[in-house]
Amino acid sequence: MHGGKGGVFARIFGYIRFFFSTMDQSHRNKVTEVTEFEVKELENLFVLLLMGSFTGIPSPPSFVAAELLPHLEHEIKVLNERAKNSFDSLADMASLLDID
């Protein structure tokens, strides 16, 4: 028989390795997705805190915000995105937790 016993074991071992690596990748993707969600929440909070005077929450002296403003393009985009989807934040959470 071509390959013999060793070939069968190698194929089985390959399948097992493939199974675990797929599972590992899937877990990694899931954790990445959850962490990305968390990081976006923190970035949103960071800009909200920094520019609190626009939303009526206590804020640091305005020159701290003014000095950081040129470097916050990404965080401001996140803030806008969050503001746009704020009416449907439950859907965001449900999609993250795979609830249909």
Place this chain on the structure above:
Amino acid sequence: MKTIFFSGKGGVGKSTLASAVAWQLMEAGNRVLAVSFDPAHNLGDIFHTKLSHRKKRFKKTNLFLQETDLEQSANEYIEANMSLLNEVYSYMQPFNMDSYFNVLKYSPGVEEYAAITAMEKLFREEQENYDYIVIDTPPTGLTLRILALPKITVAWIDRLVKLRKQILEKRYTIHKLSGKYSDKGTKLAYLESEDTVMRKLLDMRARYQNVQNWLAGDKNSICLVFNPDYLSLRESQRLMTGVKDLDLPMHTVYHNKLDNPNSDIAQKVEHDLLKGRSDVTIERVPNMAEPEPTCYIMDKNLIQTFQENK
């Protein structure tokens, strides 16, 4: 170098006493810089000379005079930030969004920021050049806000740094899990040393902490000037409480414009103001009825307390 702040209600004689102290310190052999941070400057009027934001040597003596232009400092700060904002958000120019950035100059706190930035520059650059810097401050409200600013700013920056650290840690986790972390092609920093926002925050923190350390340190004195009247008393009490709350040193108070007709009220005002403050030295300065301020011929020795602490 030592710094001496003169504070108090408007019109109590802060500028005159600051000028007299600066003059006497110079006469005692020190190199002195007298700076006015009061937007309604009087220093030039007192010394009968025209001053600007540049230092001017007074009649070939070791006394130098300067009137800080807070509006100009505020404009310089706004312009520096505006050019950076316009550079980064250049795509907003077709919508005239850049004109909205102009309103920054009217945002609350810019005047205090300009004052504290000018002070920080003064402490940093002039440390080696003078034995004393005497600072004439604006009236109570603005002075308290200026003195409180470094402490408040450091407290806020600490909170922002903590949050930013969390963001960077999470970004680092994502980088470890998926190999990269970017926003539509733009690589996002996950290390503190590479993150511009974190670097800016830490730089700002260091700057304000230095100013706070200087203000609260033993090389700084905040002097209060008050008059024998109840309005001056109430405002001086607020200033003393404010300075105590900020943990800043106030060791000398000047009871200014004293004369015989107001001695009863003067005793009462002094008693009320210094109740429970055995750590404060009081200097009584008689009312000077001369037709013009003659700070540099004042007989009274006003500088003993500073020279003892030198």
